[in-house]
Amino acid sequence: MRIRDIRAVLFDMDGTLVDSDAAVERAWTVWAAEYDVPLADVLPAAHGSPADSTVARTRPDLSAAEQTAAAARQLELQYDDLSDVTATPGAFQVLGVLDRLGLPWAVVTSADDRPAKVRLTAAGISPPVLVTVEDISRGKPDPEGYLHAAELLGVPPEQCLVVEDATVGLEAGRAAGAVTAGLKGLDADFRLTDLHQLADMLTTARTEGTRSDDLTAG
Incomplete structure (x- = not known):
């Protein structure tokens, strides 16, 4: 699928929209x-996995x-470590582009409700x-979270773009059927250096698409 055909964007939170890596690592x-x-x-x-999954993998004896x-x-x-939590480079730019283009978006995170909300608030991001x-029964790499978000937005998952900085998240996106x-150099349908690049890609694709449609109509 081409970028111009994407109808919704589903973002991971930590490391993607919110720079909380240092806080997570300290915890x-x-x-x-x-x-x-x-x-x-x-x-x-x-990285990118729910806490209970990581605990089960690292302390299976419990x-x-x-x-x-x-x-x-x-x-x-x-919960209370927000000293250096901020939006990632390009986060506000890409969200502004989505708003201008009228594209719906969501955040799908492996965090539970409380840290997700306090980090997003600290970063100045308010997802629709x-x-x-806590909203699903199986976390990443299971696709349930992304499928649920697509359903809430009313967009087929195959017409959604999943943006991730973790392998397990990309696995979840692929399993959901999303682009x-x-x-961070991870293999995906589109490789991004940062969210500034995604904002530029979306803007360019829609601009070129509009011009192409105009030419076709003419």
């Missing part, structure tokens, strides 16, 4: 020390109740639709 660093897990094992597993408590502790560590891990855009 996992403390958690790893408390739960005696090597940090080198935790951080790759945690009982179900203990894993639930461990995941709650990790989220607790994130927010899907957190994908990857940040």
Whole structure:
């Protein structure tokens, strides 16, 4: 699918629209020390994944109740750490372009409601639709979150663009049948250096599409 044919954009939150990487890493660093897990094992597993999934992978020896408590502790560590949370480069630009083009958008995150809302607020971003891990039964890489967001926006998933900075998120987008855009050098249908590039791509595609339609009509 061409960029000009996209009818909605579904953004990941952490690392995509919101620069919270340092805060997330600090929380996992403390958690790893408390739960005696090597940090080198935790951080790759945690990126883009729900806390409970990361806990299950890194401490499979814990009982179900203990894993639930461990995941709650990790989220607790994130709630009040907003000292350097901000919008990512190009975030406001691309959201402005979507508004001008009349394209709906949503945020789909592996975070639960509370950290998602406080981080988005800290970054100055107010999504029209927010899907957190509490709204679904299976987190990324399962496609449920992106399918739910597409349904809420009333757009078929195959006409949505999923923008991600994590492999598990891109896997979820592909499984949903969406077109994908990857940040940080990740393999996707479109590779992005930052959101400024996506804003330019959307603007150019729609401008060229309008000119083409005008020529065809004439």
